[in-house]
Amino acid sequence: MSEPVARKTIAVEVNGTTYERDVEARRLLVHFLRDDLDLTGTHVGCDTGNCGACSVIVDGTLLKSCMMLAIQADGGSIETVEGLGGDGDLHRLQEAFSEHHALQCGYCTPGMLMSAKALLDENPEPTEPEIRRAIQGNICRCTGYVNIVEAIASAAEAAR
Amino acid sequence: MTETVAPTTPVVVEEQETKPGFVGTSIPRKEDRRLVQGEGVFFDDIKRHGMGFVHFVRSPYAHAKIKSIDVSRALELGDVYGTLTGDEVAILTDPFFELTVPPGSEIKDYALAVGKTRFVGEPVAAVVAATRELARDAAELVEVDYEPLEPLIDAGPRGPCADPA
Numbered sequence: 355m356s357e358p359v360a361r362k363t364i365a366v367e368v369n370g371t372t373y374e375r376d377v378e379a380r381r382l383l384v385h386f387l388r389d390d391l392d393l394t395g396t397h398v399g400c401d402t403g404n405c406g407a408c409s410v411i412v413d414g415t416l417l418k419s420c421m422m423l424a425i426q427a428d429g430g431s432i433e434t435v436e437g438l439g440g441d442g443d444l445h446r447l448q449e450a451f452s453e454h455h456a457l458q459c460g461y462c463t464p465g466m467l468m469s470a471k472a473l474l475d476e477n478p479e480p481t482e483p484e485i486r487r488a489i490q491g492n493i494c495r496c497t498g499y500v501n502i503v504e505a506i507a508s509a510a511e512a513a514r
Numbered sequence: 515m516t517e518t519v520a521p522t523t524p525v526v527v528e529e530q531e532t533k534p535g536f537v538g539t540s541i542p543r544k545e546d547r548r549l550v551q552g553e554g555v556f557f558d559d560i561k562r563h564g565m566g567f568v569h570f571v572r573s574p575y576a577h578a579k580i581k582s583i584d585v586s587r588a589l590e591l592g593d594v595y596g597t598l599t600g601d602e603v604a605i606l607t608d609p610f611f612e613l614t615v616p617p618g619s620e621i622k623d624y625a626l627a628v629g630k631t632r633f634v635g636e637p638v639a640a641v642v643a644a645t646r647e648l649a650r651d652a653a654e655l656v657e658v659d660y661e662p663l664e665p666l667i668d669a670g671p672r673g674p675c676a677d678p679a
Contacts, residue, residue: 378647380647381646381647385646388558388559389646392561393552394552394555394556394558394559395551395552395553396552397556397558398558434552435550435551435552436551436552436553438550438551439551444547444550444551448550448551451546451550452542452543452546452547452550455540455543457546457549457550460545460546460549460550460554461554461556463549463550464552467550
């Protein structure tokens with residue numbers, strides 16, 4: 355068995371760009387994204403895996419980046435809110451969130467968007483219960499969920 | 515005598531004459547674009563040169579008297595910027611404003627526990643250091659001497675209490 359290491363150099367692909375950084379083994383993925391890569395669109399809401407503000411997609415799987423160590427993502431590919439859309443264009447989910455007033459303060463929005471994206475990647479035509487289940491790990495404290503569910507449904511509709 | 519003056523514009527406006535305005539119309543929010551792109555700047559997103567990270571030392575007791583707090587070992591670590599204890603907070607700040615009626619309004623509480631802790635996880639000291647990890651390590655070196663007290667674990671009528679807080 356190899357000795358435990360306190361630090362490690364990791365290479366992680368985030369939104370198509372590969373970053374190589376020397377990180378402490380205990381550094382959380384969310385702090386790696388926010389502090390080491392300056393991708394502050396991924397938020398920390400609770401630090402305990404409850405709120406979903408830090409949700410990102412790692413190798414196709416939606417997860418809360420405060421529940422994963424940065425070194426566990428070594429060699430992996432991550433999608434964050436900054437990678438939605440592109441070239442100044444908004445992703446259809448981003449458009450739909452704005453059109454349906456699915457955000458107010460915007461703090462939970464990146465996590466909501468990533469949960470919604472993970473859902474639509476897997477299930478392009480979700481039913482309302484399926485949408486509600488998909489965002490059950492994301493807490494919104496100001497807008498409420500009805501407009502968010504409508505926004506996701508309309509983004510799915512728009513893609514058809 | 516009061517003279518009547520005809521208004522220059524009609525008081526009653528026919529419906530077809532109203533111009534589109536803000537009332538009853540959905541106005542696109544100008545802040546949405548940056549927020550949906552993750553480019554909103556929240557407090558935690560702000561970075562400054564030489565910025566420190568805070569880590570709190572928290573109470574392991576539901577109810578305990580804080581007999582002493584020793585931060586000297588934490589301060590010995592390099593790149594620890596400073597520490598703050600409840601007693602210092604009580605000197606430096608006023609108690610929180612209590613938005614209620616007596617007896618609730620008579621509570622004096624601060625940003626850190628002063629004198630005693632009243633729930634598990636209550637912050638009793640803060641350590642600021644150059645990195646998140648260092649702040650956490652330094653916080654573990656803060657030694658707090660507690661005298662555990664009987665916690666109140668149910669809600670119900672109580673007799674007179676010598677120390678209501």
